[in-house]
Amino acid sequence: MEKNRETFGSRFAVIMAMAGSAIGLGNIWRFPYMAGEYGGAAFIIVYIVASLVLAMPIFFAESVIGRRSGSGTFGAMEKLAPGTRWKWLGFLTVLSPIIILSYYSVVGGWSVEYLFKSFDFAGMTEGDVTGFFGKFISSVQMPILAHTAFLLLVAGVVLGGVRKGIEQFTKITMPILFVLIVIIAVYGLSLPGSGKGVEYLVRPDFSKLTPSTVTAAMGQAFFSLSLGVGTILTYASYMKKDENILASGLGTAFFDLFFAILAGFAVMPAVFAAGIAPGAGPGIVFETLPFIFNKMGTASPLLSTGISFLFFFTILAAALTSAISMMEVGVAYLTEEKGMRRRTAVLLITLFAWVVGILCSLSFGPLSGVRILGNGIFDFLDKLCSNWLLPLGGLLFTIFVGWKMKPSDVYDEFTNGGTLKANRAVFKTVLLLIRFVAPAGIIAVFVSLLV
Numbered sequence: 001m002e003k004n005r006e007t008f009g010s011r012f013a014v015i016m017a018m019a020g021s022a023i024g025l026g027n028i029w030r031f032p033y034m035a036g037e038y039g040g041a042a043f044i045i046v047y048i049v050a051s052l053v054l055a056m057p058i059f060f061a062e063s064v065i066g067r068r069s070g071s072g073t074f075g076a077m078e079k080l081a082p083g084t085r086w087k088w089l090g091f092l093t094v095l096s097p098i099i100i101l102s103y104y105s106v107v108g109g110w111s112v113e114y115l116f117k118s119f120d121f122a123g124m125t126e127g128d129v130t131g132f133f134g135k136f137i138s139s140v141q142m143p144i145l146a147h148t149a150f151l152l153l154v155a156g157v158v159l160g161g162v163r164k165g166i167e168q169f170t171k172i173t174m175p176i177l178f179v180l181i182v183i184i185a186v187y188g189l190s191l192p193g194s195g196k197g198v199e200y201l202v203r204p205d206f207s208k209l210t211p212s213t214v215t216a217a218m219g220q221a222f223f224s225l226s227l228g229v230g231t232i233l234t235y236a237s238y239m240k241k242d243e244n245i246l247a248s249g250l251g252t253a254f255f256d257l258f259f260a261i262l263a264g265f266a267v268m269p270a271v272f273a274a275g276i277a278p279g280a281g282p283g284i285v286f287e288t289l290p291f292i293f294n295k296m297g298t299a300s301p302l303l304s305t306g307i308s309f310l311f312f313f314t315i316l317a318a319a320l321t322s323a324i325s326m327m328e329v330g331v332a333y334l335t336e337e338k339g340m341r342r343r344t345a346v347l348l349i350t351l352f353a354w355v356v357g358i359l360c361s362l363s364f365g366p367l368s369g370v371r372i373l374g375n376g377i378f379d380f381l382d383k384l385c386s387n388w389l390l391p392l393g394g395l396l397f398t399i400f401v402g403w404k405m406k407p408s409d410v411y412d413e414f415t416n417g418g419t420l421k422a423n424r425a426v427f428k429t430v431l432l433l434i435r436f437v438a439p440a441g442i443i444a445v446f447v448s449l450l451v
């Protein structure tokens, strides 16, 4: 398994692959509705702070572990701490991305459906456009079919070998995605009534700040940067030895944050212009953007259809690169540690995610009565992962690097043997964040959740 371990070709490739994993539905679908649900600007500020103080240290911790060990998340624990209980961290971080993949691909399926629906938006009535989403997700067959299609696409790419696929795929789709989101944002801002949305995004109301806002913002920061589930660790294990962990981490985080904010500006003004409540929940992007495309349609049906199609295509592409990284963590484990063939590993994970995903999909319809701790199946799994499993994984990664690994090894990995000046300069601060600030912050949030 060790012999021809691939590496990414360049720093650009590393950042694009990591950004491909990071930028996804978390930015376009989850961020705007979380911001809407938890009070707009106040949430965003906490989210940015959490990204810098809690998420970045985890990012560096995972990068150090991944590149040091040159293994997937389970193998890394076996290599750096053989025969210890740290292997359970390896297990946790193999399992959680597969759970995420299950419900993530349901939303991925929604974007598949909307891709085709793009041809209809221009001609629909306003009421039909905004009402479509609710009808669609509560139905049985179509969302499941779309979920299946999405998962098959993911499986297809992972089957064929991901790295080259991802590298090429993200290099092309990411820039397109940026251009499109800017176009949508500009259009959304030009709609009458959009000013309220901008206000919502930039004027914080700190009275809305509660422990659950902080938890949600932290969870969003981790989710958006793909942290605590071994994805960044696995990708870092494909980094060359002379690659710069600090630079690629900051680059990835910058793109991810920038993209989330752009998506907020693309969606929130439109939400207000469309008269939809900002706290409307997971469907907000799927209800709002078609509204915009419908409006565009009165001016030019062709333009509306074209932009809608491109937009949902790029959402789909962004979702795919993220989903691929989730599946790859499990596939790396099954092939490297269990000696399975890639094909078998992909099949097993796909089957698991398919079945769990179907339950998630049905939880918007026939299974909506099934509640776990007060949540539907979909929401339960999302909250379980984002608010608990990701932070837990992240916490343990920081403890591992901060307290289990030798500081000289961490220094060596972070500064490439002391050769990188800027990395040397910030190392003490980073180690402080990894050792104390991030763990304390995460534990504080856990405690506040429990009391």
Ligand code: PHE
Binding pocket: 021, 022, 023, 024, 025, 026, 027, 097, 100, 223, 224, 225, 226, 227, 229, 231, 322, 323, 325, 326
């Ligand atoms: N970061 C991805 C997104 O924002 C989701 C993700 C989470 C990917 C965990 C991999 C691991 O959509």
